[in-house]
Amino acid sequence: MDITPRSRRQLRLQNLAFLVLFLALIGLLGWLAQRHYMVADWTAAGRNTLSQASSELIASLEGPVEVTAYARENEALRRHIRELVGRYQRIKPDFTLDFINPDTVPEQVRELDISAEGSLVLRYQGRQEVLANPAEQAITNALYRMARRGDRWLVFLAGHGERDPAGEANHDFGDWTRRLAQTGLKAQQVNLAAAGAIPDNTAVLVIAGPTTALLPGEADLIRGYLDRGGNLLWLEDPGPPHGLESLAEQLGVRFLPGRIVDATTQLFGIADPAFALVTGYPPHPVTAGLQATSLFPQAAALEVEPGGPWQSTPVLETQARSWTELGGLEGDVRYDEGTDERPGPLLLGVALTRPLDAAPGAAGGEQRVLVIGDGDFLSNTYLGNGANLDLGLAAMNWLAGDDRLVAIPTRIAPDLSLELSTSASIGIVVVFLLLLPLGLLTAGLTLWWRRRRR
């Protein structure tokens, strides 16, 4: 073939056209391969696959799940989250993941109360939950809670100076109930004197520190509610019992006089001694998973009277260096022996349960009551301290019967142990580190030498 400038130009054009078309084809194939894919997990423990429990739950969800991860531009952390959420995405394609750098949205971070790097916010059907650590166990259980629950009503007693569930004042519960509402637990106030009854759809009744006495008829209504198997959260501040003596008696609980004073607080730089710290938690669904210290300002101690129909479990206990102070808090505050003051550890919160035969709306055939000698720890001022918020959310989940956990089996790798005998380990070192490299090098040198001689 003769090569003329003309045919050369044609050839060049032809080459260029081929190149463009070929790269377009490769790009198209690549795009198609990204769209339609499958993943096989080759690991022995199935580490890259969702557990049976998770995948069944995910398959039953309708509508999109949105996950927002708050992580800085840290590739290792983001990859971990991407892989974890990818396992869900394989089963449910409308499971979306977005990353947000928390440094760029400080107001969102404050509003959602995100403390840990890598926190996830899950949104499903208008509800949302914040998870501090990204793990399959946490995600699946949050989805389970969000999927299972229709809206439930928390009834807050009103009319006696109780804390307002929607209030923004320092001592009110606005922040806490907003977080509860996001998970589907809605708060409403009921004034018994006006309404005359506790609503039938009440999931949990909350008595949050009345400051004036309840009428005897109102106390009777509450006792009747308990008799019918209702769940109750009772937050009582130090002071006179405000007409609830009969309720305490029914529950077999007694409030000790005085305020809890904890000498340990001074170590933490808290000048006010009337703060009780709880640092360790007994095993109970309410406190499971809590590690941080929780803080209880102006708390009262409890005592449980043995006997009665209730099964009681201590949930919160103060430290040994605390006591109930009867006097004022000015000047030198110390434990006075020989008076009515009690030394720690003191009972601060107790969970009472009672099996129900066949009660409607009960939490797993069990009536649940939680009595805590403090209301301030959930108030707007103190909610953000330590584990207070987590404790408040877990307490309500337990009371409303949403504490059933989806258990994710742990994945045990089959190769956890290595026991090399001395001769085997010497063999490995000698063969791989000495014999092989030296042998290869000698072979190469010999070859080079022989070729040079030729």
Added chain:
Amino acid sequence: MMVFTLAAHELRRLFLSPLAWAVLAVVQFILAWMFLAQIELFMQWQPRLQQLDSPRGLTDIVAVPLLGNTAIVLLLVVPLLTMRLISDERRGRTLSLLISAPLTMTEIVLGKYLGLLAFLGIMLALIAAMPLSLLLGGGLDFGLLAAGLLGLALLLASFAALGLFMSALTSQPTVAAVSTFGALLLLWILDWAGGLAESGESAVLRGLSLLRHYESLLTGAVDSRDLAYFALFILAFLVLSIRRLDSDRLQN
């Protein structure tokens, strides 16, 4: 079966040069060193592993990092092996001989490529022997190891394809080596530059990164997206090399 004859010829030629032997020896020594360090680490962690919730095993702690490091070492080494494939023939004026032989360009390129793959296969076998030697004193997660070795094999085949193409472009072996190394490194770190946003250009950049697809296979999850990436990568550079030699033949 001219392709295999050419491949065997290429392999023999590689082993006749001291370079191949030196490369094998150095790679073996460095990787053995890393392997032993990884075993040491596992021995330190071993007592604590049982207490963890979902502990990682021997394969995960020893073999997976070894394969990850191998990729970096071979990123440096493969350009040295591929640089002479075609550029040497071009420089030594033997290319026209080869071209005028009764062979298609496809056969020439595939033959040379397969010869190099055979050499890399030997290297892979040497690397795989290290984790397998642990069977003397413990169990292994064979699925995870197989996924990692598959990933390394695909990665090496991709390196070789790109190196072959670069070698076809130039008559200077060193230029071919340096440009192969540069291109591989760029493809390796492509996702660093792209930022970390989840959509838009950076997602595309991440999709093009060699590192990303390799790491995904190292977790033991064999994803058809990663396999397709490597397959298309190899195919693209082989076809481009064949095209390049074809147009050379016409223009001479």
